[in-house]
Amino acid sequence: MSEHFEPPEGGNKKVALLIAVLALMLALAEIGGKQAENEAVAKNIEASNLWSFFQAKTIRSTTLSTAADAMEIDLAAATDAAMRERMQKRIDDWKKTVARYDSEPSTNEGRKELTVRAKAAEHERDNLKARNENFEIASGLLQIGIVVASASIITGVVILAFVGGGLGALALGFMGLAMFAPHLLF
Template sequence: MAFEELGRDADRENSKGRDKLVGVYIAILAVILAICSLGGSNAQQDATQQNIAASNVWAFFQAKNARRQALRLHADEFEVMLKATPAMPDDARKSIEEKVASYKELDKSLTSDPKSGEGLDELFNKGKSLEADRDQSLQRGPYFDYGQALLQIAIVLASVAIISGGNLVLLASFFLGALGSAATLGGFTLAFPLPFAG
């Protein structure tokens, strides 16, 4: 009788020890889940901010391009006027030639202005860069989505393992927890492609 009670006490102690370890494991999963959730939220916010910034840059680009096109049209009209009117008085010809020269100079600064970074060439590169950053932030989203789902399921399975005492459920939780952790890491690093995301 005493041996049976000792055996039961040992089983209860082993069960308590196992449950404590599973509880620590669940806490670790919860921390990884919180980090994953934060990463997903930040990726979405970054994508939104970069999309807005890219839209602003492209709107500015279009406005500058329209202005440049208007200048080019005016310069072309003045040049045609000079060719069509050879008998134009010298002071009028000189005034028109100066205007054409100033339009062409402004055209150059609208096309490229490395000093201010607001020439069309610079704006084009900036817009493309912001779009690339936005696309990368959007690419991170599915990693975090899958990571959160896998980690939540792993936590549930680990909780069931505490209640049921089943090791198979706990092994399934370990497997899903590892996948969820890997997806979280992938979301931050993009070190590997997500095979099941289109």
């Protein structure tokens, strides 16, 4: 005599619907995670480019400052008035350029402005990385939830469907964190 367990009427349909909802949520979590990952890479490149530009401005500034310092020494020894005037003009121009390299609000490309922009890009990158981490956890939970819910159809153990649904609810929480509070856990 073999025992055969029959699930309640419509039980498999409800579990199948749960699996479909979990699969939809999985697709959304994967899309969100991939988008956050791609944007984080773009922000990392932006920050790197801004820091490179900052370094180039620093090198140019140092070169001009050194040249101005050297010419000031030569200026002290110069006796020809016309030569002294040209040298002083050149020194003044170099010092103005050094000041412009340090801060240039009109173009937002001075060293001070580049620092702010690079740090902002790094902050956005970090937020996107945390968002991606939350989406990755949600994806894993949803994959497990789908497997567990599927097992409830095969085994007839209804509690597995509830576990699958609970994992889906937990994953939904991580998706919410990804969107609204990515650094709450990371």
